[in-house]
Amino acid sequence: MVNIYLPRLRRLLYNLIVIVPKGNFMSDAYSISQLTTYIREMFEVNENLQDVWVQGEVSNMRPASSGHWYFTLKDAGSQLKCVMWRTNTARQSIIPQDGDAIMAHGYVGVYDSQGVYQLYADSVRAVGAGDLYLQFEQLKAKLQSEGLFDPDRKRPIPAFPRQIGIVTSPEAAAFQDMQNVLRRRFPLTEVILSPSLVQGSEAPPRIVAAIERLNTYTEVDVILVCRGGGSIEDLWAFNDERVARAIAASRIPIITGVGHETDFTISDFVSDLRAPTPSAAAELATPDSAELRLNLRDLSDTLNGLIDDKLASMKANLAASRRTLGHVAPSTRIRNFRQRVDDYNARLASLQTATIARWRERLSARTAALNAANPTSILKRGYAIVYRSEDHSRLDQAAGTKAGEGITIQFHDGDLKARVEDKDSHERYKRTLF
Numbered sequence: 001m002v003n004i005y006l007p008r009l010r011r012l013l014y015n016l017i018v019i020v021p022k023g024n025f026m027s028d029a030y031s032i033s034q035l036t037t038y039i040r041e042m043f044e045v046n047e048n049l050q051d052v053w054v055q056g057e058v059s060n061m062r063p064a065s066s067g068h069w070y071f072t073l074k075d076a077g078s079q080l081k082c083v084m085w086r087t088n089t090a091r092q093s094i095i096p097q098d099g100d101a102i103m104a105h106g107y108v109g110v111y112d113s114q115g116v117y118q119l120y121a122d123s124v125r126a127v128g129a130g131d132l133y134l135q136f137e138q139l140k141a142k143l144q145s146e147g148l149f150d151p152d153r154k155r156p157i158p159a160f161p162r163q164i165g166i167v168t169s170p171e172a173a174a175f176q177d178m179q180n181v182l183r184r185r186f187p188l189t190e191v192i193l194s195p196s197l198v199q200g201s202e203a204p205p206r207i208v209a210a211i212e213r214l215n216t217y218t219e220v221d222v223i224l225v226c227r228g229g230g231s232i233e234d235l236w237a238f239n240d241e242r243v244a245r246a247i248a249a250s251r252i253p254i255i256t257g258v259g260h261e262t263d264f265t266i267s268d269f270v271s272d273l274r275a276p277t278p279s280a281a282a283e284l285a286t287p288d289s290a291e292l293r294l295n296l297r298d299l300s301d302t303l304n305g306l307i308d309d310k311l312a313s314m315k316a317n318l319a320a321s322r323r324t325l326g327h328v329a330p331s332t333r334i335r336n337f338r339q340r341v342d343d344y345n346a347r348l349a350s351l352q353t354a355t356i357a358r359w360r361e362r363l364s365a366r367t368a369a370l371n372a373a374n375p376t377s378i379l380k381r382g383y384a385i386v387y388r389s390e391d392h393s394r395l396d397q398a399a400g401t402k403a404g405e406g407i408t409i410q411f412h413d414g415d416l417k418a419r420v421e422d423k424d425s426h427e428r429y430k431r432t433l434f
Helices: 006-018 032-045 131-145 173-185 203-217 241-249 266-270 278-285 289-328 330-373 375-380 424-429
Strands: 052-063 069-074 079-084 100-111 116-129 163-167 190-193 222-227 254-258 273-275 385-388 406-411 414-419
Touching (some): 032 100, 052 079, 079 100, 131 266, 163 203, 173 190, 173 222, 203 241, 222 278, 241 266, 254 278
Parallel strands (some): 079 116, 163 190, 222 254
Antiparallel strands (some): 052 069, 052 100, 069 079, 100 116, 385 406
8 A cells, every 4th residue: 555645646646647659549539528538447457546545634524415425625726526435435444524634545536427536435533633723713713712702892783785895706696696686675775896815825815905995995885705615625715814814803893705615714703794605795795675565565555544543533522622611612602692692682571571560560569559558539538628728738737727817628629718617606507617
């Protein structure tokens, strides 16, 4: 068995390809299948490649539902695709995880349908944590100790963004996917792209510059820092400390959507919100216009119902107020006063009639009394009034007269003149006049 490390294996494969003789096929131009078959046969006849141990760091570990394992081994310069069939995976003492450093045993062959070489592993052994995984954990621990992951420092994402800034590659399929999502969910928002590399050693400073441009020259409400899926090496720019600190220093809230749902980067921990994919980041940044329309329709119905109820209540209150005001309105009071005047007039007329009748009764009584006391009436009953003829003074007793004095006797139908005589002259009448 031979230990072959990835750089040596890559050089060996290159040599195998360039020494293919052209005269072995039917023409000078080879089909892809012919060339791939030839290369596969070259692998199969090379004993060194049929029993080999390869050491590297695991990435993109994907256990399939069939029980097979698909993963990649990598070092600082290269990477190698690996597959282990279910018959072998069941016998392994470890299940490799991304970041693990392992040694894998097997043979190198060619996968015809894709034209790639890969290691068909039958055994794996743990070596320890890989360099990239150690770098990831060390930077994560450092930034976490500085408080860059604290939930308290994360800012809320605006509910209705007017402008959205995007940091990604303009040629990436993820950018088109994000635009489609934004147009579908919330077409009112404006998208501003701050282009950047998202892979390779030059990507971190480009990403930092793209974030700073949006913070300096725009008034976007939220920034999406995104790229599509890939290996841990492809996503490594988002594990760079410079990118993490630029995200933390941004005055604008940032949503990261890097890789797939199972991929986590340092940028995800620092950002204000982590999305599992770029498309999911676009969804988290915007409201759903269809859902908003439904909510607005429900709110409109509720508001109309409240308005109708309020109007009905106000109409009832208005009717009650009108009834209340009707009792104190000037026209009502005037009508009431008119009726009271009529009542008073009727009562006054009745009182007047009663008073007149009463006074008439009194007048009649007094008239009767006066008539009864009238001297004429008394005279009619047989009485007479005697006056001195000289001064018309009334005589009310006989002693007040003297003989020879002239008197007037008043009867009810006239006066009688007479003269007083002495007693002796009337003895023949056998009575005394005075």
